[in-house]
Amino acid sequence: MKPRCCTNKKNSQDIRKTAEFLKIITEENRLKILCILQEEELCVLDIWQYLTLPQNLTSHHLKVLKDFNLIASRKAGLRVFYSINKKVLNRYSKLLNKFLNLCGE
Amino acid sequence: MKPRCCTNKKNSQDIRKTAEFLKIITEENRLKILCILQEEELCVLDIWQYLTLPQNLTSHHLKVLKDFNLIASRKAGLRVFYSINKKVLNRYSKLLNKFLNLCGE
DNA sequence: GTAAAATATCAATATATATTGAATCAGTGA
């Protein structure tokens, strides 16, 4: 009587996906980026200045987030504005809660 | 007009805590462990067999989870039984949702 | 007391990931 998450194929796929998602948001700076983007759309310049991170490092973290589809970008002249991809974020967020909140209260 | 999570001290402490929590549960095997422990209390033997992990690696992951207080252990003869620490898990889970679910919808 | 079973620990290694610095690219305005 192996537990469901070890036997059920869909369940273990979901766990893998969730773990991938977690890997993306675990990094503190990326978590912060998600957090400040929830208030408003921002360009890279704003972001690295708010977080006091090097500009290229910020760009790198943004790329990681974008590759995972958690944020979207829009070019406006010299600037690139980033915004949260709410649908995707919520989807993963729900998936995660499925595993964490099983424990009822 | 820096965003709140960059200026508000409590907020940025919470982000740090959340990131630490995420580091613990990001690892796929640990996430699985949390998952199977939600169904029932289990001993190390069960766990490593279910997950087909080496025994010592399982022990190590359990220690990481326990050091973070996400699980508790109870000795019974040769065996050590592990169980979820629901209160702590829920606390962090809520903290995380505070950052992920800000995005309404 | 000795052997076996379940678990934990430790040092060594492998692997992944973040960070840095330099170089590059793409728009903008003189």
Added chain:
DNA sequence: TCACTGATTCAATATATATTGATATTTTAC
């Protein structure tokens, strides 16, 4: 065209983390 600004890319390095193998610890049964 040229210089400037904002952003990205790339290679090199640093750092953290998972994994492995060997060893130790604890409890039980003989």
